[in-house]
Amino acid sequence: MNLDVLPQDCISHIISCTSPRDACRSAMVSARARRAGDSDSVWERFLPADYKQILSRLVSPLVFSSKKELYFKLCNPLLIDEGKKSFSISKATGKKRYMLSARDLSVTWSSNALYWSWKPLLQSSAAELRTICWLEIQGKIKTNMLSPNTTYEAYLVVKFANRAYGLDSLPSEISLVVGNYESHGIVYLRYPDSNKMFSMKEERIPCKREDGWVEIELGEFYNDDGGDDEEVKMSLREVKGHHLKGGLIIEGIEIRPKD
Numbered sequence: 336m337n338l339d340v341l342p343q344d345c346i347s348h349i350i351s352c353t354s355p356r357d358a359c360r361s362a363m364v365s366a367r368a369r370r371a372g373d374s375d376s377v378w379e380r381f382l383p384a385d386y387k388q389i390l391s392r393l394v395s396p397l398v399f400s401s402k403k404e405l406y407f408k409l410c411n412p413l414l415i416d417e418g419k420k421s422f423s424i425s426k427a428t429g430k431k432r433y434m435l436s437a438r439d440l441s442v443t444w445s446s447n448a449l450y451w452s453w454k455p456l457l458q459s460s461a462a463e464l465r466t467i468c469w470l471e472i473q474g475k476i477k478t479n480m481l482s483p484n485t486t487y488e489a490y491l492v493v494k495f496a497n498r499a500y501g502l503d504s505l506p507s508e509i510s511l512v513v514g515n516y517e518s519h520g521i522v523y524l525r526y527p528d529s530n531k532m533f534s535m536k537e538e539r540i541p542c543k544r545e546d547g548w549v550e551i552e553l554g555e556f557y558n559d560d561g562g563d564d565e566e567v568k569m570s571l572r573e574v575k576g577h578h579l580k581g582g583l584i585i586e587g588i589e590i591r592p593k594d
Contacts, residue, residue: 346371351380355406356427378402381429382409383482394418414458421458430482430592434492435474437462437585443471456586463496466581470507471572474588478513478567483560486593489569490550492586493541495526499582507573509539511554514565518554522571524583548586555593 341349350358350372358377362369371377379402383389386409390397394414399405412421412434419439423432436459437445445451450467453460464470472491481487489511495502502524511518522539527549541549553569569588573580 343367343371343374344376347374347376351377354427355381355429373401373403375402378406381406383424383429383431389415389422392416392422412458418459425592428592430485431480432589432591433476433480434587434589435476436460436587439474440585440588441471441473441475442585443467443469454584459587461494462585464581464583464585466579468577468579469574470580470583471570471574472585473568473570475569476567476590477564478558479564481558481590482592483558486555486557487567487590488555488593489553489567490589490591491553491569491571492544492548492550492589493524494548494584494586495524496582496584501578501580502583504578504580505573505576506538507571509551509553509571511556511567511569513556513567514563516556518556520552520554522551524551524573550589553588 346368350361350368358372358381361372382402382405386405392415394417397405397408397413399408406424406429407426409422409424410426412423414420415422416439419436421434421436424430425432438460442451442462444467445462450465452463452465454463474489491509506521506523509520509522520539522541525541527541527543539552541551544550551571553571556567567590
């Protein structure tokens with residue numbers, strides 16, 4: 336079928352029922368399809384339903400001349416909520432993703448300089464463990480902040496200082512709880528080592544990220560569109576051992592759509 340025989344607003348409506356990737360591909364069909372695919376009516380459909388509320392939470396105002404430009408600017412992490420979180424969307428799907436910074440987490444005794452120190456990052460700050468025997472990190476996010484009908488994964492994002500010690504003497508317990516759903520596992524806090532054997536099925540393996548950090552999967556969950564605003568609780572804790580541990584650097588917890 337030749338789309339050029341249709342009214343342009345009809346073409347725009349058809350394209351808006353596809354995906355951001357397909358909308359970009361429509362530009363190769365014809366000049367008329369490109370104009371229709373670039374229209375605000377198309378790209379507003381791809382933006383999160385609450386994008387105006389999200390824009391009001393930005394630390395720095397965003398300048399844009401079209402909804403398509405706004406969409407692609409939101410694909411890059413932007414600070415919100417006084418810099419305690421960063422927000423972005425998936426370029427391919429428009430699904431929402433968040434990074435809860437270390438400042439937005441509940442880290443036991445993080446306000447005590449004897450146990451934790453704070454290091455500036457490009458957009459936020461990281462918490463570095465000096466020494467402690469009780470390690471507990473918790474993060475929370477409401478399900479209505481996330482995209483509906485989407486499976487999400489939560490990751491603790493960390494680094495290990497050269498002086499790190501005592502972190503892998505015992506496994507840390509990890510969990511994710513939302514409503515009646517619970518996910519549990521364990522992880523040894525150590526830099527990823529391809530020569531290390533993992534024998535326990537519930538053991539999570541730290542993975543290297545492209546940005547130089549290491550991520551630890553805390554769990555995954557499905558966020559439906561039932562309308563219930565529930566709280567997702569994510570945690571890592573090692574409180575059974577009485578030995579000292581130090582050298583863990585925490586960037587935050589990332590909640591992102593599962594690929």
